[in-house]
Amino acid sequence: MARPTTGFTASIGRTPPEVTSVGGGLATSPLLTDGSVDAVAVPVAPPGPGDEGVEAREGTADAAARYGVDLAEIAERVRLTGAAGEAYVLQLPRPVGSAVTLPWAGLPPRLVVVGVGDGSPRDVRRAGAALARATRGLRRVVTTVGAYAGQSSSDEAAAARALTEGYLLAAYRTPTVATGKPDPAPAPLVLLGRDGTRVAAAIDAGRTAARATWLVRDLAATPSSTKNPAWFADQARRLARTAGLEVTVRAPRELAAEGFGGILAVGAGSASPPRLVTVSYRPATAGPDAQHVVVVGKGITYDTGGLSIKPREAMVPMKTDMTGAAVALATVLGAAESGVAHRVTAVLPLAENHVGAASYRPGDVLTLFGGTTVEIANTDAEGRLVLADALAWADAHLDPDVLVDVATLTGAATLGLGKQHAALYGTDDALVAALAAAGETSGELAWPMPLVAEYEEAVSSDVADLRHVPSDRRIGGGSITAALFLQHFVGDRRWAHLDIAGPARASADKHEVTEGATGYGARLLLEFLAELR
Numbered sequence: 001m002a003r004p005t006t007g008f009t010a011s012i013g014r015t016p017p018e019v020t021s022v023g024g025g026l027a028t029s030p031l032l033t034d035g036s037v038d039a040v041a042v043p044v045a046p047p048g049p050g051d052e053g054v055e056a057r058e059g060t061a062d063a064a065a066r067y068g069v070d071l072a073e074i075a076e077r078v079r080l081t082g083a084a085g086e087a088y089v090l091q092l093p094r095p096v097g098s099a100v101t102l103p104w105a106g107l108p109p110r111l112v113v114v115g116v117g118d119g120s121p122r123d124v125r126r127a128g129a130a131l132a133r134a135t136r137g138l139r140r141v142v143t144t145v146g147a148y149a150g151q152s153s154s155d156e157a158a159a160a161r162a163l164t165e166g167y168l169l170a171a172y173r174t175p176t177v178a179t180g181k182p183d184p185a186p187a188p189l190v191l192l193g194r195d196g197t198r199v200a201a202a203i204d205a206g207r208t209a210a211r212a213t214w215l216v217r218d219l220a221a222t223p224s225s226t227k228n229p230a231w232f233a234d235q236a237r238r239l240a241r242t243a244g245l246e247v248t249v250r251a252p253r254e255l256a257a258e259g260f261g262g263i264l265a266v267g268a269g270s271a272s273p274p275r276l277v278t279v280s281y282r283p284a285t286a287g288p289d290a291q292h293v294v295v296v297g298k299g300i301t302y303d304t305g306g307l308s309i310k311p312r313e314a315m316v317p318m319k320t321d322m323t324g325a326a327v328a329l330a331t332v333l334g335a336a337e338s339g340v341a342h343r344v345t346a347v348l349p350l351a352e353n354h355v356g357a358a359s360y361r362p363g364d365v366l367t368l369f370g371g372t373t374v375e376i377a378n379t380d381a382e383g384r385l386v387l388a389d390a391l392a393w394a395d396a397h398l399d400p401d402v403l404v405d406v407a408t409l410t411g412a413a414t415l416g417l418g419k420q421h422a423a424l425y426g427t428d429d430a431l432v433a434a435l436a437a438a439g440e441t442s443g444e445l446a447w448p449m450p451l452v453a454e455y456e457e458a459v460s461s462d463v464a465d466l467r468h469v470p471s472d473r474r475i476g477g478g479s480i481t482a483a484l485f486l487q488h489f490v491g492d493r494r495w496a497h498l499d500i501a502g503p504a505r506a507s508a509d510k511h512e513v514t515e516g517a518t519g520y521g522a523r524l525l526l527e528f529l530a531e532l533r
Contacts, residue, residue, distance in 0.1 A: 008222045011175035012235050013242075016168040016210050018188040019203050021160065023195035026062040031142050031190065032107050038187065039089070039110035039135050041143035043127065044075055045119065046082035054082040057116060058193060059144030067092070067111060068103025075113055084117030085511055087130040110138075114145050121162035125443055128166025129512040136171070137184025147193045157202035160194055164206030165443075165523070169512035172214055174221045208338045209442070209526055212330040213519035215239075219326040220504070220517030224302035224319045228272035229350035232301055232322065236329050236348060240279045243336050250276040260349075260393070261367045262374070262385035267351035269306060269359030274351035276390065279329060281336040281344045289533060292343040294400035295332065295525060296390045298383045298407035299325030299350035306353050306379030307361055320517050321383070323504045324407040325350060327521035331529070334522060340529045347394050349386035353379070365464045369393050372488065373464040381469045383409050384482050388489040395491040402431060402532075403493040405486065406500060406521050412478030414502040421447040422503055422520065425483040426496035435496055438528035443512065444520050446498060451487060452480055459485045498524075 022031070031037055043057035054075045056064075064071040069090070078088050090111040092104050114131050117123030124146045135141045146159035171186030191203070219227070219235065233249045240247035252273045255264050260276060267274030283290065300321040304310060310318070328346035335344040360366070364376045366385070370392040374385070387405050394403060413423040422439070424446040426432035432448050439446040458470035458481040466488060470481050483497045503520040506513050 007177035008175055008226045009231075009235075012215070012218050012222070013239055014214055014218060016207060016214060017171060017186045019164045019167065019191065019207060020188075021191040021194045021199050021203060023193065025193055026059045026144060027066060029142070029192060031192070032066070037108045037140045037142050038138035039112050039141045040108050041112035041114050041131050041135070041141060041145055042071070043114050043116040043145045044080060044082045045116055054080055057144075058147040058149060063111060067107060069111065071111070071113060080113060080115060082115045082117070084115055084123035084126040085130045086115030087134040088113045089134050108142070114143070116145060119148065119159070121158050121441075122443055124159050124162040125166035126511040128163040129170035132167045132170035132186060133509070135187050138187040140190065141187045142190045142192050144192050146191070153198055156194060157198045160191055160199045161202040161206040163191065164203050165210055166512045168207065168210035169213055170509070170514065172217060172514050174514075174516055175218055205338060208334050209523045211337070212334040212522035212526060215330045215333070216323065216326040216519035216522050217514065217517045219329075220320040220323045220519070222319070224352070227301050227319065227322070228352055229267065229275040229299070229301055230272065232299060232325065232348070232350050233275040233277050236277045236279060239329070239333060243333055245332065245336055246280040248278045258369070259367070259371075260369050260389045262369070262389040263349050263351055265360040265364070265366050266300070266306075266353050266382040266386055269356035270352035270354035271356070272301070272352045274349070277348040277350065279332045279346045279348075281332050283339065283341055283343065286343065287341055290342050291401035291532060292345070292399065293402045293404065293529060293532070294345045294347060294394045294398050295328040296347045296349070296387060296394060296403070296405040297324035297326065297328030298322070298387055298405070298409065299348045300383060300386070301350060301352050303353045303380070303382065304355055306355060306382060307359050308379040309355060310380060317505055320505055321408055322350070323500065323517065323521070324405070327406045327500075327525065330522040331525040334526045335529055338526065338530070342529060342532055344529065345398055345400070347390045349390040351382070351386055353382045368489070370396060370489070372466065375461040375464040375467040377467060377469045377471065381482075383407050384468055384485050387486055391486060391489040395489065395493055400493055403490055403495045404435075404498065404525070406498045406525075408501045408504050409499045410479045410482050410501055413499040416479060417447055417502055419502045419506065421445045423447060423449045423479045423499040424496065425449050425451055427451070427487065427490070428494040428496075431494050431496050434531065435498070435524070435528055438531065439524050442523040442527045444503065444524040446524065449480065449483070451483060452477065455481055456484055459488070
């Protein structure tokens with residue numbers, strides 16, 4: 001049954017702060033004197049060859065003149081280098097006594113000097129993140145960060161989107177039900193010196209991408225005392241219906257009748273039964289090149305490891321083991337919000353891998369959707385079982401042109417690639433290249449990995465069609481062998497697998513990434529959908 005409604009539930013689907021753009025410049029803008037703005041943020045870059053001190057960018061000289069402040073001297077004094085992600089807040093004093101008039105009288109009381117690095121979208125995104133952290137709790141912030149003289153319209157739009165994304169992603173705070181004083185809210189942001197429909201569209205795209213990431217983070221951060229399969233399914237149903245999308249939820253009776261042996265086995269040890277959710281978006285008008293993209297996300301709402309139980313320390317972050325399902329859900333919602341030209345379906349296999357009298361066991365043989373039999377060797381490798389069921393069903397019933405699965409699947413991916421890159425596998429070189437390129441553009445990096453045919457023996461079994469983990473540890477390549485197992489369930493589809501075990505979680509804030517659940521994957525997939533031809 002569903003868990004009681006709590007403050008965490010109320011947080012799901014939060015809206016990020018407003019970002020707008022207006023024309024004009026800092027020298028004359030009336031925004032600085034209308035009393036609604038608490039801070040003005042201006043950009044600086046690293047010095048050029050042979051230069052000393054940071055390089056002022058668009059609006060910095062105008063702000064210095066209007067405030068009567070030597071910003072170059074201040075930057076040198078506080079040792080700013082102009083690197084992307086630097087931010088220094090200058091708190092301007094107020095006068096004492098009515099006879100004293102200061103140059104900045106009537107202007108916002110804070111100047112924020114922000115490093116923009118080389119001005120690339122990556123560095124502007126980092127600058128936006130630094131600005132968000134420096135101005136949290138203020139009423140309104142005006143900035144010229146990301147703008148420069150002679151900027152082309154495409155570069156202007158790219159910078160506006162990057163700044164919006166970085167600002168909104170770093171503005172995120174984990175939902176809480178703590179009874180103390182809440183964290184200060186992020187400030188609305190105004191991009192000064194930029195106007196027009198192209199910039200407005202870029203800001204909207206940045207907000208959509210950030211909102212998708214916020215949703216993934218909110219779902220992943222929700223504790224499993226609230227979040228079980230039924231609760232997650234309820235959130236998916238609510239959000240999908242609000243967006244006008246088709247949604248179907250299969251409960252245990254339907255799962256059993258249709259033969260989802262993997263999902264049922266993984267969820268059998270829990271008092272919270274599994275679900276399978278599908279959410280579908282169809283564009284209002286589908287062109288001749290429109291494709292059907294199906295995204296399958298691993299949705300283990302808590303993972304004890306089952307009978308192959310995890311150590312306590314390894315269990316602590318396992319409320320986030322459903323991040324793949326959250327990414328799939330956020331992707332289809334984001335596709336609908338942005339009106340992508342392709343049909344998109346999210347498939348969410350949801351289960352809690354627990355310990356109980358009905359738990360599946362090492363040595364069991366399961367029959368997955370479609371009839372494939374699988375020998376179980378480790379109940380803590382449950383993710384590939386629920387994904388296999390969902391992938392086989394999607395192949396049989398959804399007729400996708402592109403099939404992608406996303407999962408916090410293996411520790412081996414983290415060992416091989418660390419926390420910055422997902423492991424990317426696929427059966428189609430063009431698809432893999434497109435996803436990797438989307439990762440570069442979005443800042444959510446993915447590294448193409450090989451499906452090594454010689455490792456196929458790792459998933460062979462003497463008592464079933466497949467074995468879901470290798471019997472011979474000497475083969476190694478745990479992320480590769482997991483991908484090889486999943487490949488057996490995708491038919492002849494163009495398929496890609498994203499193992500996001502590394503970048504899905506972070507131990508500290510860094511640029512646009514926030515501590516805890518990072519929301520990795522939604523922006524990458526939305527960028528991929530936007531560019532898919």
